[in-house]
Amino acid sequence: MRLRLAINGYGRIGRCFLRALMFSPLRDRFSVVAINEPSDLESMAYLTRFDSTHGCFPGSVDVGDGRLRINNEEIQVFHAREPAGVNWADLGIDILIEASGRYSFRHELESFLGAGCERVLLSHPGNSATDVDRTIVYGLNHDLLTGTERIVSAASCTTNAIVPVLSILDQAYGLDHALLTTLHSVMNDQPLIDGYHHADLHRTRSAMQSMIPVSTGLARGVARLLPDLAGRIEAKAIRVPVVNVSAIDLVAHLERPTTVVDVNALLREAADGRNSGRMSYTAAPHASIDFNHSPHSAIIDAGQTRMSGDRLLNLLIWFDNEWGFANRMLDVAACWGERMA
Structure with missing residues (x-):
């Protein structure tokens, strides 16, 4: 039924x-x-x-x-x-x-x-962890759903993009600290031209004329799902004048040494294996428009992977912040529905 x-x-x-x-x-x-x-x-x-x-x-x-x-x-x-x-x-x-x-x-x-x-x-996320019964990133912790929950959050598009990647890196190399910069497409809380639009004065500025720093709760969202990384993740966000497709620029200091080749191989294996359908991997030279209407939560741009020394890693992760997230909400709804039976 x-x-x-x-x-x-x-x-x-x-x-x-x-x-x-x-x-x-x-x-x-x-x-x-x-x-x-x-x-x-x-x-x-x-x-x-x-x-x-x-x-x-x-x-x-x-x-x-x-x-x-x-x-x-x-x-x-x-x-x-x-x-x-x-x-x-x-x-x-x-x-x-x-x-x-x-x-x-x-x-x-x-x-x-x-x-x-x-x-x-x-x-979207609950205001705090206690405002919802569970926060679920499908592919990471959906097995926690029991069917008895009344209020569940599918987290956010950025959380779905970055948390699986952080989890993979932490398991493989150990994450000492990480800094996340989200380059996010424009949203409805921004005006087309300067105006009295928002309490955050950054969001009173024209969405289509500037790159605009805004506040983000991404670090809190990561800590909610990966509590072992609490206090070791910081985040900021910049809205950029495109209508869709966003990216996360990740800088991570690893506990164990590695190389660009090994990191890319690790992420490609994850995209082809246990994260198939939710994570993708590409080595082609891309622009953001290439990922419009992508159902994946994260696309690893292997050509942009960098290492400074053997422990300071930089990744670029693309995602369609609308279509990818809508598909993960559908996955969560289906999984939750199965557990209700």
């Missing part, structure tokens, strides 16, 4: 999640029965059909009777602005995909449970 899904927040990740599901091998496991999005139905249908980043939807999209009809499957649409504005219990939802990004504290997330949702899967 298919699990019944609903999506709360039909923005970039919500729409990518639905697209990824519609054409995934996991499709037969789920039915999307409801979407809650404050915007109007016609706009929702239009942005489902046409996407400037991922192209036109390769299927049918229609509206009728207050519903969104995708590939002839009807999805009930609501326009509530608060969790209790939808009677989720009457819909029989097994998992709610919380993709609005508005809720990260436990008392906020429990509002969905109180309104009748059985379980909530977040498209």
Whole structure:
């Protein structure tokens, strides 16, 4: 029997999640029965059909009777602005995909449970480790899911990109310290032109005219998933004026010596083996656009691997921050659903 899904927040990740599901091998496991999005139905249908980043939807999209009809499957649409504005219990939802990004504290997330949702899967980290029952990076710790959880986070696109790589390096060489710099594509919390847009003054500046430093919780996210590395990871982020595909520049001081050849061989083996489908490896000369619509959480750019001495390592890791992450959310939902049975 298919699990019944609903999506709360039909923005970039919500729409990518639905697209990824519609054409995934996991499709037969789920039915999307409801979407809650404050915007109007016609706009929702239009942005489902046409996407400037991922192209036109390769299927049918229609509206009728207050519903969104995708590939002839009807999805009930609501326009509530608060969790209790939808009677989720009457819909029989097994998992709610919380993709609005508005809720990260436990008392906020429990509002969905109180309104009748059985379980909530977040498209972002909880405010703290205790705000969710588990934070899952698929391929790293999804085996911890038991099916009894009520609130689960799929972490973030950057966490999914870097944590498996850090884990591989730590197991092979030992990580003394590491510095992560995320070069992230623009996001909706930035204006097109300078304006009173955000409490963080960096985010008042035009997204498409500058590279802009912003705050990031990536170091905390790493420590949450790899507690042995707590206090040894620092991170910063710079938004760059491209609409999609991001990268992480990793500088790591290793406990044991190695070479560029050995590091690349280690990561290629991981990409071809236990991380296949989630990590990729390339030695070709690339630009970021080459990874648009990649379903991988991390693409190792082997041509950019550097060593200073035999312990100071520098890696470049690409990722489609929309499509890759939406596919990992789908993986987490499928794994969680299996454990519920």
